[in-house]
Amino acid sequence: xxxxxxxxxxxxxxxxxxxxxxxxxxxxxxxxxxxxxxxxxxxxxxxxxxxxxxxxxxxxxxxxxxxxxxxxxxxxxxxxxxxxxxxxxxxxxxxxxxxxxxxxxxxxxxxxxxxxxxxxxxxxxxxxxxxxxxxxxxxxxxxxxxxxxxxxxxxxxxxxxxxxxxxxxxxxxxxxxxxxxxxxxxxxxxxxxxxxxxxxxxxxxxxxxxxxxxxxxxxxxx
Numbered sequence: 001x002x003x004x005x006x007x008x009x010x011x012x013x014x015x016x017x018x019x020x021x022x023x024x025x026x027x028x029x030x031x032x033x034x035x036x037x038x039x040x041x042x043x044x045x046x047x048x049x050x051x052x053x054x055x056x057x058x059x060x061x062x063x064x065x066x067x068x069x070x071x072x073x074x075x076x077x078x079x080x081x082x083x084x085x086x087x088x089x090x091x092x093x094x095x096x097x098x099x100x101x102x103x104x105x106x107x108x109x110x111x112x113x114x115x116x117x118x119x120x121x122x123x124x125x126x127x128x129x130x131x132x133x134x135x136x137x138x139x140x141x142x143x144x145x146x147x148x149x150x151x152x153x154x155x156x157x158x159x160x161x162x163x164x165x166x167x168x169x170x171x172x173x174x175x176x177x178x179x180x181x182x183x184x185x186x187x188x189x190x191x192x193x194x195x196x197x198x199x200x201x202x203x204x205x206x207x208x209x210x211x212x213x214x215x216x217x218x219x220x221x222x
Contacts, residue, residue, distance in 0.1 A: 043143055045121030054113065123172060127207040144204060146170040153177065156200040162189045164219060175201065175210045180219045190216045 065082075072078045092099055125143040150170045157166035157177055162184035169176045177197055181189045193214045201212060 042120040042127055043122040043125045043141075047116055047121065050113075050116055126170075126172065126210075128205050129207045144206070146172075149175075149204065152204070153197055153200055156196055157193060160189065160192045160196055163193070163216075171210065173208070173210050174213065176213045176215070178215045178217075181216050182219060186216050186218070190214055 068079045068082055124146050126146060126149060128142040128144060130141070147170075150168045153168045153170070153175065154166050157163055157168065157179055160179075162181045164180045164182040166177060166179040168178075175197075177193065179189070179193060193216065194212065197212055197214065201209060
């Protein structure tokens with residue numbers, strides 16, 4: 001996921017200071033919000049499309065086979081494709097090319113289904129920390145879209161003095177920021193960007209804080 005644009009006046013951004021929490025009248029102290037779960041949960045995809053495809057294919061295959069069996073029981077000849085398939089499976093050796101190809105395709109499809117079943121998916125959502133010490137927060141499961149995170153960090157980057165435009169790529173474990181600098185020393189801008197973006201990432205409250213890499217360069221002359 002990425003966001004790429006230049007400086008625009010009035011862009012929204014995170015506050016320059018991270019939000020501070022404390023106790024207030026009638027409310028418990030929420031300072032423990034910075035505590036992250038030891039094993040943050042990821043969002044699981046329902047995977048409706050693969051499930052529908054597998055269900056329809058299975059229904060079609062079982063329905064066709066059941067129709068042929070009923071036809072044979074009723075005294076009609078079986079379908080030619082089923083008789084031919086039975087003959088081929090009975091006569092072809094196991095080291096036949098088509099037998100190996102068919103087995104490989106079936107194994108690949110099975111592995112894909114197993115992979116879909118055991119992996120959560122929803123890679124575009126980054127889980128957020130769950131606050132502790134506050135009643136009812138254990139039932140809250142929040143996340144941020146990676147594109148939204150990229151836009152927030154891009155807005156913070158273009159507010160750094162000297163940055164002309166910025167591009168931010170947000171992954172599940174890494175964040176890469178690239179900026180074009182039209183004045184100031186590159187090392188100074190890189191240090192300011194690293195500090196500003198690091199503060200912004202910390203303020204997002206992600207359960208697993210991604211590593212941050214910052215690259216700066218001068219715009220190409222042409």
